[in-house]
Amino acid sequence: MLLFLGGTPAYAHTALQNATPGPGAKVAPGADVVSLTFGRLKSGTTPKINLTGPDGTAVPVGQPVVADDSVTCAAVTPLRAGVNTLTYTVTSADGDTQSNAFQFEVADGAEAVAVPSACRGLSLPAPYVGAASAKSGTILGLSRTAALAVLAGAALVIVGAVILGVRMLRGARTTGRRKATV
Structure with a gap:
């Protein structure tokens, strides 16, 4: 039926x-x-x-x-x-x-x-627009590899500057102590 x-x-x-x-x-x-x-x-x-x-x-x-x-x-x-x-x-x-x-x-x-x-x-x-860049493999208009290389280079420069700053600060302290003891 x-x-x-x-x-x-x-x-x-x-x-x-x-x-x-x-x-x-x-x-x-x-x-x-x-x-x-x-x-x-x-x-x-x-x-x-x-x-x-x-x-x-x-x-x-x-x-x-x-x-x-x-x-x-x-x-x-x-x-x-x-x-x-x-x-x-x-x-x-x-x-x-x-x-x-x-x-x-x-x-x-x-x-x-x-x-x-x-x-x-x-x-x-x-x-x-930023979403398209992330999906297409670009960061700030650079290829993903180039952007990562730029970021790594920037990180190295920052780390180098911090190390240099610490050494200079320690050197200034050491020089100040030598003058005080003489």
Whole structure:
């Protein structure tokens, strides 16, 4: 009897229903907001969004904001031409976490992407540029190896200055004692 009633399948996990820019999309440079729409997300959780640019470095992404329990919006630094990879991790209403990724292309001459209506009017935190540097293996604009070498050199200079200062101080005390005993 139940076979004849039909029904809809039960989904234990939320799935990506829509994205701006979406998987495989081709959009104009300059987009500064990404949006992901899912089934209902778990209240109180914050999805994670990472974006890798065409050159393999991290693109700064602001803290995602959830609208309408299903739409995740995040500010990003304006997108440059090339293939970008967006990675996300969300927690569905039933508490299960899932991660996935997709690519889209930013190309001159492509159609500009509009900010999705669910994201308009939201106060989206600005992308943190320092986070991209940490993720891309750079520190203060230097490669990780060069930055560590500079830090090690600075530490050696400081230690050398402290040792020199202590020796000079001890030398001054010793000289003062000799003059007093003569």
